[in-house]
Amino acid sequence: MSAQRNNPVAVGVDLGGTTFRVGLITREGELLTQQEYPTPRSDDEPAALHAAAAAVEGVLESEAVKADRVAGVGMGIPGPVDPESGTIRQCPNLHELDGVNATELMSQATGTPAYIGNDAYCATLAELRYGAGRDVANLVMLTLGTGVGGGIALDNEVRRGPRQIMGEVGHLIVEPDGPRCGCGNHGCLEALVGRDRMVDYAIRLLEQGRASSLGERAGPRHEQLTPRVIAEAAQGGDELALEVMARTGYYVGVAICDCIVLCDPDLILIGGGIAGAGQLLLEPIRRTVRHRSMISGFDVSRIVAAELGNEAGMYGAAALVWEGSAEG
Amino acid sequence: MSAQRNNPVAVGVDLGGTTFRVGLITREGELLTQQEYPTPRSDDEPAALHAAAAAVEGVLESEAVKADRVAGVGMGIPGPVDPESGTIRQCPNLHELDGVNATELMSQATGTPAYIGNDAYCATLAELRYGAGRDVANLVMLTLGTGVGGGIALDNEVRRGPRQIMGEVGHLIVEPDGPRCGCGNHGCLEALVGRDRMVDYAIRLLEQGRASSLGERAGPRHEQLTPRVIAEAAQGGDELALEVMARTGYYVGVAICDCIVLCDPDLILIGGGIAGAGQLLLEPIRRTVRHRSMISGFDVSRIVAAELGNEAGMYGAAALVWEGSAEG
Numbered sequence: 001m002s003a004q005r006n007n008p009v010a011v012g013v014d015l016g017g018t019t020f021r022v023g024l025i026t027r028e029g030e031l032l033t034q035q036e037y038p039t040p041r042s043d044d045e046p047a048a049l050h051a052a053a054a055a056v057e058g059v060l061e062s063e064a065v066k067a068d069r070v071a072g073v074g075m076g077i078p079g080p081v082d083p084e085s086g087t088i089r090q091c092p093n094l095h096e097l098d099g100v101n102a103t104e105l106m107s108q109a110t111g112t113p114a115y116i117g118n119d120a121y122c123a124t125l126a127e128l129r130y131g132a133g134r135d136v137a138n139l140v141m142l143t144l145g146t147g148v149g150g151g152i153a154l155d156n157e158v159r160r161g162p163r164q165i166m167g168e169v170g171h172l173i174v175e176p177d178g179p180r181c182g183c184g185n186h187g188c189l190e191a192l193v194g195r196d197r198m199v200d201y202a203i204r205l206l207e208q209g210r211a212s213s214l215g216e217r218a219g220p221r222h223e224q225l226t227p228r229v230i231a232e233a234a235q236g237g238d239e240l241a242l243e244v245m246a247r248t249g250y251y252v253g254v255a256i257c258d259c260i261v262l263c264d265p266d267l268i269l270i271g272g273g274i275a276g277a278g279q280l281l282l283e284p285i286r287r288t289v290r291h292r293s294m295i296s297g298f299d300v301s302r303i304v305a306a307e308l309g310n311e312a313g314m315y316g317a318a319a320l321v322w323e324g325s326a327e328g
Numbered sequence: 329m330s331a332q333r334n335n336p337v338a339v340g341v342d343l344g345g346t347t348f349r350v351g352l353i354t355r356e357g358e359l360l361t362q363q364e365y366p367t368p369r370s371d372d373e374p375a376a377l378h379a380a381a382a383a384v385e386g387v388l389e390s391e392a393v394k395a396d397r398v399a400g401v402g403m404g405i406p407g408p409v410d411p412e413s414g415t416i417r418q419c420p421n422l423h424e425l426d427g428v429n430a431t432e433l434m435s436q437a438t439g440t441p442a443y444i445g446n447d448a449y450c451a452t453l454a455e456l457r458y459g460a461g462r463d464v465a466n467l468v469m470l471t472l473g474t475g476v477g478g479g480i481a482l483d484n485e486v487r488r489g490p491r492q493i494m495g496e497v498g499h500l501i502v503e504p505d506g507p508r509c510g511c512g513n514h515g516c517l518e519a520l521v522g523r524d525r526m527v528d529y530a531i532r533l534l535e536q537g538r539a540s541s542l543g544e545r546a547g548p549r550h551e552q553l554t555p556r557v558i559a560e561a562a563q564g565g566d567e568l569a570l571e572v573m574a575r576t577g578y579y580v581g582v583a584i585c586d587c588i589v590l591c592d593p594d595l596i597l598i599g600g601g602i603a604g605a606g607q608l609l610l611e612p613i614r615r616t617v618r619h620r621s622m623i624s625g626f627d628v629s630r631i632v633a634a635e636l637g638n639e640a641g642m643y644g645a646a647a648l649v650w651e652g653s654a655e656g
Contacts, residue, residue, distance in 0.1 A: 138490055152590070154489075159482070161592025162466055165624050168589040173620070176503060176582055183623035185585065254504055257513065261496040262480070262590045264489025292501070295511035296493050 009065060011073040011112075012318030013052050014119070014311075015039065017093030020048065022055045023311070024063060025318035027071075029130035033063055034314065039094070046100045053109035060110075072113035073106050074320030076122035076313040080164055086116055115320040118164065122316030123308075124151025125158045127269055129319045131307040136266035140259045141306065142169050142252065145272035147182075148190040152263055170194075174254040189255045193248045198274065199225045202244045212240035231277035245277060246284045253288025256303065260289075260296050271306030278305065337393060339440075340646030341380050341403040342447070342639075343367065345421030348376065350383045351639070352391060353646035355399075357458035361391055362642065367422070374428045381437035388438075400441035401434050402648035404450035404641040408492055414444055443648040446492065450644030451636075452479025453486045455597055457647045459635040464594035468587045469634065470497050470580065473600035475510075476518040480591055498522075502582040517583045521576045526602065527553045530572045540568035559605035573605060574612045581616025584631065588617075588624050599634030606633065 007026055014021045016039060023034035037055050040047040056073055079091040086103030106114035117125070124141045133139045137156040143149040148170030152159050160166050170190035171183055178187025179197075191197065203222050206215055214233050218225045233241035256268055275281060286300035293300075308315055335354055342349045344367060351362035365383055368375040384401055407419040414431030434442035445453070452469045461467045465484040471477040476498030480487050488494050498518035499511055506515025507525075519525065531550050534543055542561050546553045561569035584596055603609060614628035621628075636643055 154482070154487070161482075162594060163592050163624070165589060166592035168623075171589045171623055172586050173502075173582055174504065185620045185622065254501055258500050258586050259590065261493060261499045262587065264491050264494035266490060292513045294513065295496075295499055296491070 006069065008069055008071045010071045010318040010321035011056050011059070011110075012314040012316070012321075013056065013073060013075040014122070014313030014317055015048060015052060015075055015077055015094075016313075017078060020052055020055070021311070021314045022052070022059050023314045023318065024059060024065065025315060027322050029315065031311070031315070033059065034311070035059055041094070042096055044096070046097050046102075046105065048094055048097060049100065049102055049105050050109075053106055056106075056110055067111065070110075070112045072115060072321035073110055074115045074117070074122075074317035075102060075106065076119040076317040076320075077102065077116055078119045081116050081118055083117075083160075083164075086114070088116070113321070115323075117317065117320050118160070119313050120149040120151050120167070121158055121160060122320065123149075123271065123306075123312040124153060124167070124316070125319045125323070126308050126312040126314075126316030127271070127306050128153045128156070128158060129322075130315050131312065132269050132304055133267055138263070138265045139267040139269060140167070140169065140256075140263055140265045141269040141271060142189075142255070143272040143306075144193060144248075144252070144270065144274040146195045148194055149272075152265075154263070169255055169259065172255040172258050174251045189251055192251045193274070195227055195274065198227050198230065198244060198248055201247060202230055202240065205240050205243065210240050213238045214241060227274045228276065231274075231280060234277065234280045242280070245280045248274065249281050249284025250288050252281075253285045253292065256285065256289050257292045260293055260298050264296075266302065268303045269306040270303065271309075271312065275305055334397065336397055336399045338399045338646040338649035339384050339387070339401040339438075340642040340644070340649075341384065341401060342450070342641030342645055343376060343380060343403055343405055343422075344641075345406060348380055348383070349639070349642045350380070350387050351642045351646065352387060352393065353643060355650050357643065359639070359643070361387065362639070363387055369422070370424055372424070374425050374430075374433065376422055376425060377428065377430055377433050378437075381434055384434070384438055395439065398438075398440050400443060400649035401438055402443045402445070402450075402645035403430060403434065404447040404645040404648075405430065405444055406447045409444050409446055411445075411488070411492075414442070416444070441649070443651075445645065445648050446488070447641050448477040448479050448495070449486055449488060450648065451477075451599065451634075451640040452481060452495070452644070453647045453651070454636050454640040454642075454644030455599070455634050456481045456484070456486060457650075458643050459640065460597050460632055461595055466591070466593045467595040467597060468495070468497065468584070468591055468593045469597040469599060470583070471600040471634075472521060472576075472580070472598065472602040474523045476522055477600075480587075480593075482591070497583055497587065500583040500586050502579045517579055520579045521602070523555055523602065526555050526558065526572060526576055529575060530558055530568065533568050533571065538568050541566045542569060555602045556604065559602075559608060562605065562608045570608070573608045576602065577609050577612025578616050580609075581613045581620065584613065584617050585620045588621055588626050592624075594630065596631045597634040598631065599637075599640065603633055 024032040080089040091097040103114040127133045150169035152167040175187035181188035181191035352360040408417040419425040431442040478497035480495040499516045503515035509516035509519035
């Protein structure tokens, strides 16, 4: 422990709309400690960033980390950021942070270099450096949650492109005449497999009078129906639930075929809450890609679950420090 | 002219299944001379490469280019190549070249360094260095011809990925339940807008009894119907022909939306024979992207025609020499 106590550490902050996490992480990806806090809101000041700065100081103090051991603080932000200036462009769930220079605020409060990145960027970077992608140089990550996010790594670097759009896999078109997406397009992956769309599809099947164990579990107005409940029912062999998983896997598989021909990845990672369904989701994804992606000969066993789960954002934020530069 | 006569030159060879071109091109992209030759076939030797080597020597001799002015010979190959070894992996239209080390053969025959690249790679490189993309660093090119090829440039480099699949835009899925593609998938862009598919669609509309000037021009068994004839009829205001162009533009537009979210390009180039239709094709492409790509705010005036036409392969082959390395 004494050698470890002299190793430099990075602080990773994963800022979410409801809670934020702070962790101390070494360059090798060892998590020394982590804490979770509620995210405070305010109408007229960046309360979340002030709270994050205070939490960083608190963690460093309670762990007795000397200032000269701290390589910097990295923050993952749930919205687009400006990689050059360290400014938060837009934060849909924390509007009071719009336009705030987060790195200036954090570095002044803590006296250490600060870096910010978009949360999808951070999660992809975390898997590339410390997670399921640590042995490859080229990967595509799809994060299936309330929405569908993602990221692309090429030659061992996560890329966002000149307008920070690169890797927005949730807006690949998988059903051109499909339902309208929040983005204005039709049939985007997010419009077909986001959390609510998965639940809506299960409800539609239930309302057709299909027999399913979900009928009981859903509650009178289906308010108990979540992707997790559907995945559990599928694990128990429920046919309706299996159909929901198969449909989700199909659409994700179609999107992955597009990722293969445009990005030529070594590995494809599935992360986010819905990915907790494991093989029940991976199997229909792989089946779709196997049938549709013959020309590329892509080995579908290279479609795997992400490893870092809810901690990916925090690991990736710390990794920003080691990369030594702010990124989109 | 005397200064120019001392400038170093690269030889660009664009090897096609029917003809090949040889050109002398400066580093700045000035074409000093070019020649076109029939491509010889043979069952048991790489006759096309021997002919290309002889043609290179002939052009250098007739232009009185001293050996020390020649920076090297670059060759564009219609099939996958091995960027490391200079070997042609597979050449579907010239099977006798399969597995031949083309750079070794060419450099021994001409006494100058030789480089090879895939033809789609070369065409993209040509537009990036000398054509419509010379002022940007990130572009996607779609080449609409008999098939649909393409390429991707990021940070001013054409990328092919570890398996040389990156940029195969012809196999983006634009209609998941659409017709079977030669690759085994369904609804690939190539299965919907390749040359034959465009003609097939026009024939289908004609056979429905639709009035069109194409009825007369097509010939008794529609054998006169080509994308060029369709484009000419569209220019004359023929509604059936305009519908064929609109459908082609729609599918290309859907594919471009996927390219935007995965690659974040500064510019999108449309090349190949069908692209000769100009605004008649660009307009429905832009309309589709404008309606579908709101989230990215992509400026559809950045979807433009490629500039180098049939000479792109030759320019790109010469550019391989200046890049100084063989590429996929």
